[in-house]
Amino acid sequence: MSQVNGVEQPAILVEGLTKSFGEVRALRGIDLSVPHGTVLGVLGPNGAGKTTAVRILTTLLRPDGGRAEVEGYDVVRDAAAVRRTIGLSGQSAAIQEELTGRENLEIIGRLYHLSWPRARSRATELLEQFGLSDAADRAAKNYSGGMQRRLDLAASLVGQPRVLFLDEPTTGLDPRSRLGMWDIIRSLAAGGTTLLLTTQYLDEADELADEIVVIDHGLVIAAGTAEELKGRVGGDVVEFAVPDRRRIADAVVAVTKMGEGEPHADQETGVIYVGVGGRGSDALIEAVRSLDAANIETHDLRLRRPSLDDVFLALTGHAAEEEEDQPSGRRRGLRNRRRGQADARVAS
Amino acid sequence: MTAVAESAGGLGAAEPGLRTRIGWAITDTLTITRRNLLVWMRVPAYLVFTVIQPVMFVLLFRYVFGGAIHVAGNYVNFLMPGIIAQTAAFATFGTAIALAQELKKGVIDRLRSMPMARSAVLAGRLVADTGRMLVTILIIVGVGYAVGFRFSNGVVPAIAMVLLATVFGLAICCISAYTGLAIGDEESVQAFGLIWLFPLTFLSSAFVPIATMPGWLQAFANNQPVTYVIDTMRALALGGPVVPSLWKSLVWLAGIFVVFLPLAVRAYRRAG
Numbered sequence: 380m381s382q383v384n385g386v387e388q389p390a391i392l393v394e395g396l397t398k399s400f401g402e403v404r405a406l407r408g409i410d411l412s413v414p415h416g417t418v419l420g421v422l423g424p425n426g427a428g429k430t431t432a433v434r435i436l437t438t439l440l441r442p443d444g445g446r447a448e449v450e451g452y453d454v455v456r457d458a459a460a461v462r463r464t465i466g467l468s469g470q471s472a473a474i475q476e477e478l479t480g481r482e483n484l485e486i487i488g489r490l491y492h493l494s495w496p497r498a499r500s501r502a503t504e505l506l507e508q509f510g511l512s513d514a515a516d517r518a519a520k521n522y523s524g525g526m527q528r529r530l531d532l533a534a535s536l537v538g539q540p541r542v543l544f545l546d547e548p549t550t551g552l553d554p555r556s557r558l559g560m561w562d563i564i565r566s567l568a569a570g571g572t573t574l575l576l577t578t579q580y581l582d583e584a585d586e587l588a589d590e591i592v593v594i595d596h597g598l599v600i601a602a603g604t605a606e607e608l609k610g611r612v613g614g615d616v617v618e619f620a621v622p623d624r625r626r627i628a629d630a631v632v633a634v635t636k637m638g639e640g641e642p643h644a645d646q647e648t649g650v651i652y653v654g655v656g657g658r659g660s661d662a663l664i665e666a667v668r669s670l671d672a673a674n675i676e677t678h679d680l681r682l683r684r685p686s687l688d689d690v691f692l693a694l695t696g697h698a699a700e701e702e703e704d705q706p707s708g709r710r711r712g713l714r715n716r717r718r719g720q721a722d723a724r725v726a727s
Numbered sequence: 728m729t730a731v732a733e734s735a736g737g738l739g740a741a742e743p744g745l746r747t748r749i750g751w752a753i754t755d756t757l758t759i760t761r762r763n764l765l766v767w768m769r770v771p772a773y774l775v776f777t778v779i780q781p782v783m784f785v786l787l788f789r790y791v792f793g794g795a796i797h798v799a800g801n802y803v804n805f806l807m808p809g810i811i812a813q814t815a816a817f818a819t820f821g822t823a824i825a826l827a828q829e830l831k832k833g834v835i836d837r838l839r840s841m842p843m844a845r846s847a848v849l850a851g852r853l854v855a856d857t858g859r860m861l862v863t864i865l866i867i868v869g870v871g872y873a874v875g876f877r878f879s880n881g882v883v884p885a886i887a888m889v890l891l892a893t894v895f896g897l898a899i900c901c902i903s904a905y906t907g908l909a910i911g912d913e914e915s916v917q918a919f920g921l922i923w924l925f926p927l928t929f930l931s932s933a934f935v936p937i938a939t940m941p942g943w944l945q946a947f948a949n950n951q952p953v954t955y956v957i958d959t960m961r962a963l964a965l966g967g968p969v970v971p972s973l974w975k976s977l978v979w980l981a982g983i984f985v986v987f988l989p990l991a992v993r994a995y996r997r998a999g
Contacts, residue, residue: 437840459742462842473833475762477769482762489758490843492751518769534837 388451390415390542390573391436395445398431398597405431407597408445411575413590418564418574420588420605422581424691428597429577430470433546436575437467449542466540470547472527473534476520480511480530483519484537491538505533509563525556532563543567545576549583561586581605581690593694601694609685611693614639615659617666618652619680626675627651633673637665643692654685654693752844759851760858763825767859777821777859781814781867788934789874796935800965804879807871808888808960809933812953814867815896816928818860820920822852822900823907827916830908835998849995853900860896864889880966888963891976895956898980899924901987908994932957952979 391413398406406428413419421429434440436447438458446453452460474483481502488498506515509529514522519530528548535543548564549557564587568574578584584591585605593601593608601608617638621630630651631642638653645651655662663682670677685693743751767773788810793802829835838848868876868889878885903920910916930944931937931953937945948954956979958972 434836437836439836439839459842462840465840467837467840469833469836471831471833473837475766475834477766478762482765486758486762487841490755490838490841490847492754492842538841 387415389413390417390450391419391575392448393432393436393445394447396432396435396442396447397444398428398435398440398442405597406435406442409594409597409599411592411599413573413575415573416568416571417589418568418576418587420584420591421575421577421594422579422584422591422690423577423594424579427594429594430546431597432594433467433469433544433575433577437465437544438462463538464541466535466538466543468528468532468535468543468545468548470550472519472524472531474519474527474530476527477518479516480506480519480522480526480533481515483530484534487534487537493537501537505536509533510559523556525552525559528552528556528560529563532560536567540572542573542575545574547577547579550579557583581608581686582684585609593690595691595695601690608690611690614654614656614685615662616652616683616685616689617655617662617680618650618683619666619670620678621649621651622676622678624649629673630670630675630677633669633675634666637662637669640693652689654689655682748844752846752850755844755847756850756854759847760855763852763855764858766825767855773821774863777814777818777863778866780817781810781863782870784813785810785867785870785874792934798936801875803871803875804877804965805961806934807868807876808892808964809931809957810871811864811867811888811892812895812957812960813928813933814863815860815892816899816924816953818863818896819856819900819903820917820924821859822856823903823910823916823920824913826852826904826907827911827913830911830998831913835995839995839998845996846992849904849991852904853897856900857893857897860900861889861893864892864896878964880962880964884963884969888960891956891960891963894980895976898983898987901984901991905987905991905994908991908998911998927951927953932961952976952983955979 389412391411393409393411396406396409397404409428409432411419411421411432421432423429431440435442436449436454438454438461441455448454449461450464452464454461475486478486484502484505485498488501489495491498493501503512503515506512509532511526511530511533514526519527522530532545532548535545545564549560552560561583564574564576568587574587576584576587588605591603591605591608592599601611617634619630621627624646627644627646627649631644634642634651634653637655639656640654642651642653659682663680667680670680785806788796788806789803793806796802798805826835835848839845878888906919907916910919930940930948931951932948933953937948937954940948952975955972955976959969959976961967962969962972
């Protein structure tokens with residue numbers, strides 16, 4: 380299957396994929412290629428088209444144009460064959476809450492046409508693998524959010540898929556559950572499963588993906604490894620707040636020469652940040668010195684890794700926030716993660 | 728890498744034959760039916776709510792309103808076929824709500840992305856809900872007996888009455904399945920259910936003789952399917968001419984199946 384004329388075919392191949400919902404062009408011609416056994420991170424804000432792409436690849440939605448293949452099967456013409464090859468874990472826990480974890484997995488096993496004994500043993504295997512053995516016979520509605528997501532992921536693996544689609548697997552999870560989910564995803568990747576995961580978090584894509592594509596307004600706007608993308612942002616970021624709004628301009632001047640690229644200042648909150656490349660703590664020390672020399676009081680001076688917002692600002696010149704033309708109710712604002720909308724570039 | 732990926736594939740990707748596919752359609756439907764019944768039994772509140780509401784209606788109309796409603800013969804005998812038909816129709820609230828919930832939670836997406844029979848989710852839902860409905864109907868017949876209702880036309884017509892009520896419920900179930908999938912939001916589905924099911928069942932011969940309604944309302948009540956079904960049920964339970972209302976009932980029910988079953992299937996295919 381993976382070899383055609385001796386040439387290795389990718390596990391997922393997408394060419395010029397388009398999809399509109401009425402006036403809204405959710406996908407405007409996307410290309411993807413995911414080699415076998417690798418992990419592709421699809422990074423983008425809500426409404427970028429990530430879920431639409433996943434829904435097309437998992438045969439839930441028909442594309443308007445272009446083509447998409449999974450393991451060599453066309454998602455429209457050979458949809459049934461695609462379904463025998465893939466697993467899907469969506470944004471919410473698609474489980475029957477009234478039933479136990481074990482019953483959920485057994486039923487999925489039966490729907491994959493496993494015999495009863497096989498469905499039972501597969502459920503037991505997965506419950507063990509996902510640390511749910513102790514809770515196996517409790518109703519899933521009593522599970523924590525993290526446990527429900529693990530059960531959902533386990534359900535997507537019942538059919539032993541070769542290609543697994545994870546749509547925002549950690550959205551809504553607390554930090555500890557999130558790390559647990561990362562471990563599971565890493566072990567799946569290590570087991571040779573081809574993975575496509577969507578995320579809004581650069582650090583998540585960084586942790587898990589071999590390759591990242593950044594999607595915005597239905598287009599791939601950047602592709603590469605996490606390091607390459609961060610390089611385009613300017614590596615790490617020095618960030619601080621200036622309580623005295625009148626000194627913002629002075630602070631910007633003070634940190635301009637150490638930054639790679641221009642500092643960004645939020646006039647309302649007084650938060651200033653600047654990309655500093657790979658110089659990390661050296662740049663931080665430099666910032667402390669030059670701000671001190673200019674006699675500017677600062678709060679919360681710190682070095683941080685670039686966020687999705689930084690990547691977006693660097694790649695598109697607009698913040699990840701500005702997507703409001705979503706077709707359905709799948710939008711969940713990034714607003715809470717952002718400090719404010721009044722980000723403005725300050726010319727020096 | 729390739730070897731690992733291929734050994735990881737537990738399912739053959741080859742297209743199965745027609746006989747296998749038909750077999751799967753049946754076993755998948757049974758699996759979904761079993762799942763739905765399991766959920767139903769796991770939540771006693773479902774059974775209690777589906778039964779308590781009609782029981783309250785029985786008591787309310789038997790002992791509160793009944794004395795003021797004049798019909799030929801005993802009112803409780805007039806009442807019970809109407810209550811039973813309404814019970815069957817209202818039981819389909821559960822169908823619409825369950826499908827809307829599954830749609831919202833992504834359960835339907837998960838099932839549609841799996842190599843199972845596409846017909847099974849709807850078929851299993853209809854089979855399970857019909858079973859649920861039948862149990863509810865039998866309980867209400869029992870309650871009716873406790874408050875004085877009696878079948879007076881023999882056993883076979885009595886069974887036929889229960890059967891007709893169930894087929895009627897199944898037809899309404901198709902409409903509810905369609906609304907649940909098309910609307911896809913639990914609260915809206917519930918509100919919408921009230922809007923069409925209440926008038927349809929109350930503006931019929933269920934609780935009062937239609938002749939007591941104003942003329943314009945009679946025009947509707949006399950010509951709508953719920954009245955035909957209830958009149959037939961009454962004739963089966965108590966005696967009287969069955970045929971005239973029976974064939975009209977069957978034509979209506981067939982019409983509902985022909986229109987709403989394909990609509991529900993289409994809504995399922997396009998779900999989400």
